[in-house]
Each structure stands twice: as structure tokens, then as C-alpha cells.
Amino acid sequence: MTALPERPEVAPEPGPRRYPPPRHPLELERLALAKVGRRVSVVVPARDEAPTVGQVVRALEGLRRGSRSVPALVDEVLVVDDGSQDATAQVAEEAGAQVVRSPRPQGKGGAMRLGVAASSGDLCVFLDADLREFDPLIVAGLLRPLLEDRGVWLVKPRYDRTLGGRSGEGGRVTELTAKPLLALLFPELLAVDQPLAGETAAPRAVLETLGLAEGYAVEVALLIDVASRAGLEALAEVDLGRRVHRNRPLAELRPQAEEVARTILQRAALAGRPLG
Template identity: 50%
Template sequence: ADRVDPIRDWSVRRTYLAGDFRSEDLVAAKAGRRVSVVLPARNEESTVGVIVAALRSELVERVPLIDELVVIDSHSVDGTAEVARAAGARVVAQGDVLPALGDVPGKGEALWKSLAATDGDVVVFLDSDLREFDPAFATGLLGPLLTEPGVVFCKGAYERPLDDGRTVLPAGGGRVTELVARPLLAAHWPA
């Protein structure tokens, strides 16, 4: 007899590809909600401008999907803030957000503080150090959030090489997956 596997069934129903969603369709699916895209950044002047420019061109100007494009600068000592601003992002210094609660350099601090620095009903976090960025990364995350009732959290997945300066591991990256997504899923969905 065929057994129903609820975990496999859920996984099949809740796994999406960025190509499943067209940005034009997502604009209508916003239904009055504001979309904020946040890029936490620390010393990312070589990549953040290209990412911001691509998002602004494709998903702010061509298709009005993103309402707010913000770079949270986590104490960069390079030109990250200037490059991001020149490319069209609103740049917020991490230390200027909720200063009474302290300020610890790092991505986690930039992420949670960004919630106080933005006003979107839907917030998407994108990495600011990607070398082969595609605006479809944003639409792939927004698609389920805007079109699937009950979906309130989405985590993207893609091959992320880890370059430690000596060698490149083809699939060795993904700190957020290991430090946030897996523990979150384990806590709320251990099966």
C-alpha cells in the first residue's frame, strides 16, 4: 500500500524555483503591501553597487516590485556606503539604529536592526557579497511570500562556494543556513 509521507508532501508543496515567479505578476500580488529589500553589508564595496544597481534597475524602475531598497552598513572601513548610495540604495549606518540597545559589528546585528530602519510589510534579506547576482534571487523569495497564503518565512538556497584564501570549496558556504535556517527549522519542525 502507498503510504503518505507528510514531510515529503510538505517539501514538494513548499519548494519553489525563482523561475516560477514573474516580477510583473508579483506587483499585482503585493495587494497594497510594501516590500523592503535589505542588504546587510560590511566592507563589500566591490559587490554591493552591482547588486543595488541591478535591483533598482529591474525591480524598482522597470517593474515597481521593491518599494524600499536599503543597505545596512555594519561599520565598513571601505567605500561600501558610498558605492551603495551612488547605485541607488538608502544607506543606514548600523550604529545609528536603536543606539540605546548597543551595537555589535556583524551580520546578525545588521539584520535585526534593519527591521527598525525599514517600513515594509514584507522584508527580504539578500547577501551583499554575491559575485554572480541575479534579481531573480529577490523574486524567488518574494514569490511564495506574496502568492502563497500561510507562507510567512522563506529561505533561498543556491550553490555558494567558500573561498578561504587558500582554496575554494564549491559548496562550502552558507553560514546563514547553518547558523539560522537549520536551527530554526529544527526547533519548529524537527521531523
């Protein structure tokens, strides 16, 4: 196991470090040079995402291959097929990904653990497989804080989420479950715009030391654990503009909301946090 990143120094204004959006392909060259000596793995957990996983993987191929002028920013792309009933694995493989097949459905947290175990990167980037209008510069944005600041333990995105084409209406579990409970029990984490975002990045050492929780609560559990262990200054947020993905019906969101609520309440109980 590699060593954990250094504990960050307290900034003049404590809180997550914020980064602007990655806007120019030239940023890839600078980051690829900063990456020298480290490996980057992109892990995409997926279940029944055949319509979109292929375009996500194909968009990442340029970062993995590099070019004559720009070294590769990504060393490997792994899609974890979490018991799909459709052609997710085949589509991902044909697009160029290394496919890790789960012997049985693991849930999102379990799929992420399988991806980390099968990967070789010092830095891991996680992406959702249902992203539409995917821009590979997202990966550059998530990697930048880790490549430029050894004190960053976890990178999260800021973005506008849409629902049915309406700006700001997406992220229903985030807005109706996660944020109200965080406001009561971990109010400092309201500084994080998207606590449940699937687009995230962290050093392998952080993931192996703190672990990845079960199911859909994996992101908020990791966020709470990093903030508890290293403080808000170990978090970074990157502006990624707008997120367009497959919106799920409410019947599918209820189990997610229950898992998120249970995990926040359990973490609060372990930390001795009184209900605010």
C-alpha cells in the same frame, strides 16, 4: 506588530515547499500584481563590501522603480553599513540605496535587526552584499512563496556554491559544521539545502515575533525557530541555480563556525534534543 502568518496545513509529503527558479521577467509583472497592498523591503547587511555592494544595489533599482507595464516589486532597498573601514556606505548610497549606519559593529544578526527596524515592508528580503553575477530575479524567486502562500513563514534558497571556480566546493561552514550538527540534533532540517544562506525572505511579523539571533548564526537560528514553531511546512525553498560570492580564508571562517555550532547546541539544549 502585525499578525503572524497562518499555520500551514500539513502537506501530503511534509517538508519544505519547493519552487522552481524564476526564469522569465514576465514573472515580475505577475508577482508585482500579487503584492498589491503589501510593501517589500530589501535589506543588505554589509561590512567592507565596496567592490560588490554597488552592483547589487544597481541591479535592484529596476525592481524598485518599476516601469510603465510592470509595477514596482520592491519598495525600498536598505544597506546596513556594519562598521565598514572602506567605502561601502558611499558606494551603496551612490548606487541608490538608503544607507543605515551602525554606530558600532553589530555583527550580521545585529545588522539585520537594524535593517528591519529601519524598514517599512510587510515582507523583508535579505541579500548578502558580496554576491557576484547578481540577477535581480533572485528577489522575485524569494518573494514568490510569500506572495502566493500566506502559510509560508520563511523562504530559503537552493543553489550550487562554488570555490575557486569548482562546483559544489563552497559553503565550508555549512558542510563541515552546520549540517553535521543538524544531522545529530535536528535531522529533519537536513531537508533544507542551504541552512546558512544569506539570501532569505520572511514576513515582518515572523522576524519581530521570533527575533534575529546574534552574529553569523542568525540564519540557522531563524530556521530552527520557524521549524520548531510552525513545522517544516512553513518553510519554502527556491532553486536559485548557482551562487558566486567572495570566498573567505579559513582564518575568517573559524569564528563563524564557532557561532553556528554554539547556536545549534544551545537551541538543541532548550528543546531537550538528545545527541543522536
